[in-house]
Amino acid sequence: MRIGLLGTGPWARMAHAPALEAHPELDFTGVWGRRPDAAKELASRHGARPYDAVDALLDEVDAVAVALPPGVQADLAVRAARAGRHLLLDKPLAATVPQARAVADAVREAQVASVVFFTTRFRPEAATWIAEQALEEGWFTARAQWLGSVFGGGDSPFAHSPWRREKGALWDVGPHALSVLLPVLGDAVRVASAAHGPEDTAHLVIEHESGAFSSLTLSLTAPPAAAGAEVELRGSAGVARLPHGGDGPVAALSLAADALLTAARTGRPHPCDAAFGLRVTEILAEAEALLTEQEG
Known part of the structure; x- marks a missing residue:
């Protein structure tokens, strides 16, 4: 499968480009970015070709991987799907529900494969x-x-990300938490409550269709010593905790690429497809609306 990369930021450099170049069943064809010089540098480092125009890249690939802010990703994903290209997307799928729905609709109408890279879902353990x-x-x-220290005094490469500054932890790490909780507890019936914490911290309570409730604490401004992710379930089976560890984002992204290849070959949607990405976006938007009401 010939695949192109849209984006040249830290995530593209750290995860996407190395994973695409190393994958034995992918031909890493080219790179497009909003900064042509960055696209040229990243492409040359990984043996790919830089492209000045998105459509020129789309004409020469079978699929695209996207490492761009959610609002930019959504518009380009619709464009790529309508061109018949399979999609390896990042979370969150989009910055708004209408954008996310446009992506999911384009994927369905074009009958292309889609996988949204919810990192934890592609870590084997x-x-x-x-x-x-x-x-x-x-x-x-x-x-x-899900506590990050992106804005908490650490040296995160994402500290200067405008969309993370604007949308905060709810939209950045909230998708990770939801990607773990929803397949276990069922879809969200409603966001029962949402409250602001310090800085960008958000506290949510979600009712699931199984009848269980989950509580989420999300932050990008936690002190570095407090950062980390934990998920704990309690019920008839006792207590279960999400295992820590993994081989890093490159290995996880390689497995996401495997999932895209399988979906493209079989025509069977992956559980983390654009439709699931849309559902996560809808839940995030519901929580955001509750948080905005508090501000009013």
Whole structure:
């Protein structure tokens, strides 16, 4: 599969380009970015070709991987899907529900494969754990803490990300937490409550269709010593905790690429497809609306 990369920022450099170049079933064809010099540098480093125009890249690939802000990603994903290109997308799928719905509709209408890279879902130990817990019945409650120090005094390469500054932890790490909770507890019936914490920190309570409630604490401004991710389930089966560790984002992205290849070959949607990305966006938007009401 010939694949192009849209984006040249830290995530594209750290994860996408190395994973696409190393994958044995992908031909890393080219790179497009909003900064042509950055696209040229990244492409030359990985043996790909820089492109000045998105459409020129789309004409020469079978699929695109996107490492761009969600609002930019959504518009380009619609464009790529309508051109018949498969999509390896990042989370969140879009910055608004209408944008996310446009992507999901374009994917369905063009009958292309799509995978949204919810990192935890493509880490083998975590994926196995999620699948095992989804088979258990009687979950009573769940607690998820996804605490980053992007703006908390660490040296994160994402500290200067404008969209993260604007949207905060709800939209950046909230998708990670939801990607773990939804397949285990079922879809969200409603966001029962949402409250602001310090800086960009958000506290949510979600009712799931299984009857269980989950509580989420999300932040990008946690002190470095407090950063980390935890998910704990409690119910009839006892207590279960999401395993830590993994081989890093490059290995996880390689597995996401495997998933895209399989979906493209079989025509069967992956669980983390654009439709799931849309659902996560809808939940985030519901929570955001509750948080905005508090500000008013």
